[in-house]
Amino acid sequence: MTSVIAAVPPASSDASYFARAERREAWSFALLAVPGLVVIGLLLIVPVGWLFVLSFIGKDGGVSLENYARLAQPVYVITFVTTFQIAGIVTLGSILLGYPVAYLLSQLSPRAAAICMIFVILPFWTSVLVRTYAWLVLLQRRGLINSWLVSLGIINEPIPLVNNFIGTTIGMLHVLLPFMILPLYSSMKTIDTDYLKAASSCGASPMRAFWDVFFPLSRPGLFAGTVLVFILSLGFYLTPALLGGGRVSMWSMQIATNVSTYSNWGAASALGVLLLVVTIAILAALNKVFRVDKLYGGR
Amino acid sequence: MKVPVSIRGLSKKFGLFEALKDINLDIAPGEFVTLLGPSGSGKTTLLQVLAGFVTPTSGSILVAGEELLTRPPHQREIGLVFQNYALFPHMNVFENVAYPLKLRRLSRSEIETRVRGALDMVRLSQFIDRPVDKLSGGQKQRVALARAIVFEPRILLMDESLSALDKKLREQMQIELRHLHERLHTTTVFVTHDQREALTMSDRIAVINNGALIQFDTPRAIYDRPRTRFVADFVGETTFLPVELGSGGASVFGTPLRLPDHAGASTANPRESWLALRPEKLAIGPAAGPEAEVNSFSAVARETIFQGDSLLVIAGFPDGQNIAVRVVPQEANRGLVPTPGQPIHINVHRNDSILVSGDV
Numbered sequence: 001m002t003s004v005i006a007a008v009p010p011a012s013s014d015a016s017y018f019a020r021a022e023r024r025e026a027w028s029f030a031l032l033a034v035p036g037l038v039v040i041g042l043l044l045i046v047p048v049g050w051l052f053v054l055s056f057i058g059k060d061g062g063v064s065l066e067n068y069a070r071l072a073q074p075v076y077v078i079t080f081v082t083t084f085q086i087a088g089i090v091t092l093g094s095i096l097l098g099y100p101v102a103y104l105l106s107q108l109s110p111r112a113a114a115i116c117m118i119f120v121i122l123p124f125w126t127s128v129l130v131r132t133y134a135w136l137v138l139l140q141r142r143g144l145i146n147s148w149l150v151s152l153g154i155i156n157e158p159i160p161l162v163n164n165f166i167g168t169t170i171g172m173l174h175v176l177l178p179f180m181i182l183p184l185y186s187s188m189k190t191i192d193t194d195y196l197k198a199a200s201s202c203g204a205s206p207m208r209a210f211w212d213v214f215f216p217l218s219r220p221g222l223f224a225g226t227v228l229v230f231i232l233s234l235g236f237y238l239t240p241a242l243l244g245g246g247r248v249s250m251w252s253m254q255i256a257t258n259v260s261t262y263s264n265w266g267a268a269s270a271l272g273v274l275l276l277v278v279t280i281a282i283l284a285a286l287n288k289v290f291r292v293d294k295l296y297g298g299r
Numbered sequence: 300m301k302v303p304v305s306i307r308g309l310s311k312k313f314g315l316f317e318a319l320k321d322i323n324l325d326i327a328p329g330e331f332v333t334l335l336g337p338s339g340s341g342k343t344t345l346l347q348v349l350a351g352f353v354t355p356t357s358g359s360i361l362v363a364g365e366e367l368l369t370r371p372p373h374q375r376e377i378g379l380v381f382q383n384y385a386l387f388p389h390m391n392v393f394e395n396v397a398y399p400l401k402l403r404r405l406s407r408s409e410i411e412t413r414v415r416g417a418l419d420m421v422r423l424s425q426f427i428d429r430p431v432d433k434l435s436g437g438q439k440q441r442v443a444l445a446r447a448i449v450f451e452p453r454i455l456l457m458d459e460s461l462s463a464l465d466k467k468l469r470e471q472m473q474i475e476l477r478h479l480h481e482r483l484h485t486t487t488v489f490v491t492h493d494q495r496e497a498l499t500m501s502d503r504i505a506v507i508n509n510g511a512l513i514q515f516d517t518p519r520a521i522y523d524r525p526r527t528r529f530v531a532d533f534v535g536e537t538t539f540l541p542v543e544l545g546s547g548g549a550s551v552f553g554t555p556l557r558l559p560d561h562a563g564a565s566t567a568n569p570r571e572s573w574l575a576l577r578p579e580k581l582a583i584g585p586a587a588g589p590e591a592e593v594n595s596f597s598a599v600a601r602e603t604i605f606q607g608d609s610l611l612v613i614a615g616f617p618d619g620q621n622i623a624v625r626v627v628p629q630e631a632n633r634g635l636v637p638t639p640g641q642p643i644h645i646n647v648h649r650n651d652s653i654l655v656s657g658d659v
Contacts, residue, residue: 195385195388200352200373201456203450204398
């Protein structure tokens with residue numbers, strides 16, 4: 001790469017020289033971004049654009065809305081509702097389970113936090129497939145959990161924990177929990193403990209100080225975690241396919257069926273486009289609720 | 300509200316480290332007391348104990364005769380101003396100042412009146428609807444102060460509250476805080492490592508070093524009659540000359556010293572003793588006669604440093620030690636400024652000749 005600014009300008013009074021040097025510097029930065037932009041363009045925008053086009057092409061090859069018309073069929077409506085139900089429950093569950101964990105981590109000494117963090121991140125190093133099968137072993141009719149519950153006398157008969165809604169939710173919750181904890185933790189770490197001391201000196205009990213000061217300041221992390229978990233849930237495939245036992249039908253599974261069983265790319269594309277549109281709409285709505293743009297822009 | 304605060308035998312250990320060693324301090328109702336000490340001296344720990352964020356190892360703090368240490372921090376009725384302001388970033392100026400009142404379930408109109416009153420007092424009423432991140436450092440400091448006084452706390456604590464401000468603003472805030480204190484008369488404990496700030500603002504100063512209270516006195520007494528070498532050194536620029544204590548009294552470089560009448564206490568039985576000399580108390584002039592009330596030392600001028608509002612003349616004693624003499628750079632003093640190498644006499648009135656012990 002050639003050096004951006006020459007050691008000595010040709011004439012010190014030459015204003016256009018400095019302007020040119022500045023422009024050249026700006027361009028060289030832009031050039032550095034080109035490979036990344038190309039990858040994003042090729043791998044994201046082109047396929048999504050292609051999907052979008054495909055979704056408007058009917059069986060006869062002409063432009064048509066038939067792929068979208070099919071989405072009104074009861075089977076799709078039910079799938080749609082189920083998908084959002086599961087995504088909603090998994091998101092809510094991960095908030096309820098993840099927030100206290102992130103809070104604990106943020107209050108620990110850096111050393112203790114690093115050790116505990118390993119346990120949060122550890123699942124990331126195991127494949128989702130392995131973890132999902134592990135849940136199958138734990139949750140099945142004669143699995144660990146059912147046999148314990150029976151031997152402890154809490155239940156008389158094994159209860160169905162897998163191949164249904166419950167199993168799917170548990171499995172997804174496990175896989176997605178770190179996506180809630182990590183952004184929450186990083187935003188909680190930035191909350192100065194002096195804020196809580198200040199609240200306390202104003203007369204706030206620890207509980208009041210938490211709700212009035214800590215919680216509002218942790219909102220950016222809560223927002224990031226909620227968005228991540230919710231959107232990942234909407235497109236989840238492997239875990240519901242294995243732990244749902246065919247009784248839980250998610251949106252992603254319908255897309256897969258349309259492609260692999262019926263080779264109907266148009267229908268699959270329409271499903272994909274609808275999911276994308278709904279996801280964007282939800283993002284916008286959540287942004288309004290959490291007022292994150294304000295929180296970020298305010299500082 | 301005016302309450303006395305009595306700190307009795309307060310100690311704090313972090314493992315083997317003694318952060319506070321048997322602190323005893325009686326603060327009068329409505330008094331402005333400054334805890335002065337270098338960083339790591341324990342002054343902030345003492346403040347944190349008062350605020351309730353650090354539990355002491357032993358001791359007691361009585362506020363108006365009632366034990367403070369058994370109360371949780373949020374029930375202590377103590378206003379706290381932090382060094383970094385600690386204003387709630389998700390609330391505007393009004394909401395920040397109103398927060399303590401909301402917690403006390405005051406009516407909306409009452410809150411409105413009192414918040415306006417507090418903001419008036421810190422001269423910030425026109426910023427009532429501002430988000431706090433749109434304020435300058437000095438304005439943030441005032442909001443923090445308003446939030447700490449709005450609920451009429453029994454005690455006001457300030458932890459290095461002005462040290463984040465630049466020099467001009469800091470000096471202006473010192474005077475303002477002083478005036479505010481004269482109006483409210485809330486018992487106040489102020490923590491700083493800046494001796495000048497402490498001397499400017501306080502009714503009394505508690506000098507703390509290595510977790511122990513060294514001297515608790517008025518600013519004047521701390522400056523003019525420091526008890527130890529550490530206090531003298533910390534509160535002002537000082538030259539220390541070794542003092543020989545003999546049967547005939549104290550002497551420096553073999554010359555008997557003329558001392559103030561109150562000097563008895565510090566010469567009582569110290570392990571070692573020093574003569575503490577401040578640059579502004581010294582004068583360059585002719586050697587004093589035997590009956591004068593002045594101690595006179597001969598030295599050789601080394602260099603002169605121009606500091607704008609004063610000239611610092613550095614002179615050397617025969618034993619190699621340096622001493623600084625401050626000369627006001629006015630026309631009348633022109634003849635007093637020596638050239639390097641010139642032998643001079645340095646005179647100090649006996650009442651400005653301070654004997655201090657060598658202990659910390």
